[in-house]
Amino acid sequence: MREAHFWLLQLVTGLVLIVLLGLHMIVIHLETILGFLGLGAGGAVAYASVMERAASSPWTWFYIIFLALALYHGLYGLRTIILELTLSRTASTVVTVLLVIVGIAAFSFGTYVTWQAYAG
Amino acid sequence: MAEGRKRENYLGIKGWVRAGRYGLERYLYFLQRLTGFGLIIYLLIHLYETSFRLRGEVTWEGVMGLFDQPVFAVLEYVVMAAFIFHALNGLRLVIEELGFALGKPRRPVYPYETSLQRQRPFMWAIGVLIIVFLVVSLYDFLV
Ligand code: HEM
Numbered sequence: 001m002r003e004a005h006f007w008l009l010q011l012v013t014g015l016v017l018i019v020l021l022g023l024h025m026i027v028i029h030l031e032t033i034l035g036f037l038g039l040g041a042g043g044a045v046a047y048a049s050v051m052e053r054a055a056s057s058p059w060t061w062f063y064i065i066f067l068a069l070a071l072y073h074g075l076y077g078l079r080t081i082i083l084e085l086t087l088s089r090t091a092s093t094v095v096t097v098l099l100v101i102v103g104i105a106a107f108s109f110g111t112y113v114t115w116q117a118y119a120g
Numbered sequence: 121m122a123e124g125r126k127r128e129n130y131l132g133i134k135g136w137v138r139a140g141r142y143g144l145e146r147y148l149y150f151l152q153r154l155t156g157f158g159l160i161i162y163l164l165i166h167l168y169e170t171s172f173r174l175r176g177e178v179t180w181e182g183v184m185g186l187f188d189q190p191v192f193a194v195l196e197y198v199v200m201a202a203f204i205f206h207a208l209n210g211l212r213l214v215i216e217e218l219g220f221a222l223g224k225p226r227r228p229v230y231p232y233e234t235s236l237q238r239q240r241p242f243m244w245a246i247g248v249l250i251i252v253f254l255v256v257s258l259y260d261f262l263v
Contacts, residue, residue, distance in 0.1 A: 011217070022207065029196070031260070047177040047180045050180070067167075074160030074163060077156045
């Protein structure tokens with residue numbers, strides 16, 4: 001893939017994140033507004049509520065996909081910010097490799113936790 | 121760079137913040153970065169913080185209890201506000217960068233309009249939407 005494709009992927013993941021992150025923010029934070037709509041109001045971060053989502057397959061898939069897209073979009077963005085300093089070729093490669101490692105580590109950790117909470 | 125010469129007009133880190141006499145859109149882009157940067161750092165912390173759900177109810181409620189302070193309520197709204205700005209302004213950027221929202225083709229007459237000027241009504245529309253969302257979510261945080 002060429003650079004332009006990675007950038008396009010950032011834009012596309014951004015569009016998908018509007019839906020995923022939007023849903024996440026509404027469910028976790030906007031309890032009053034959910035209440036107006038007559039939907040389950042209150043205590044989204046109470047342990048029982050957290051574990052109820054953790055035990056559901058749709059939510060588990062939701063979190064794993066959401067995490068992958070957010071990490072790609074965010075870390076690619078961070079790379080753009082750093083590479084704007086127009087570093088040398090070697091330094092740019094080092095930055096890219098480091099960010100890929102951070103991404104894979106964070107994705108593995110998050111997926112492990114989500115999976116443990118689902119299966120455990 | 122290879123020759124190690126001093127580069128003309130090179131701003132380096134200063135270039136991240138300095139937008140000079142460029143228009144409002146340039147400053148919005150700086151905010152897009154700032155909020156994006158905040159969100160990715162927050163995501164990494166959030167990933168760790170929420171992993172405590174594996175340690176059982178007592179630990180989880182203990183961790184949540186740490187955040188049960190006015191400071192964190194304010195910070196929570198800051199994250200919400202960063203998200204609202206970044207998502208809506210980001211939607212505008214995707215649409216504009218791909219060349220939409222330019223209006224009908226017109227005969228070029230002097231003084232010529234730049235694409236930024238032609239996309240400006242769309243920017244204001246998104247701006248209003250951002251403010252509406254900020255107010256609605258603030259209301260939710262306050263009640
Ligand atoms: C909610 C939906 C989101 C949308 C629509 C969106 C959209 C965008 C767009 C259009 C850009 C500018 C890219 C460019 O013009 O080159 C951008 C930049 C950025 N985004 Fe997002 N984004 C979203 C969520 C997020 C999240 C959740 C994070 C963090 C995890 C994030 C982190 C970043 C960063 C760090 C940048 C800076 C990149 C740069 O300066 O070029 N974004 N986003």
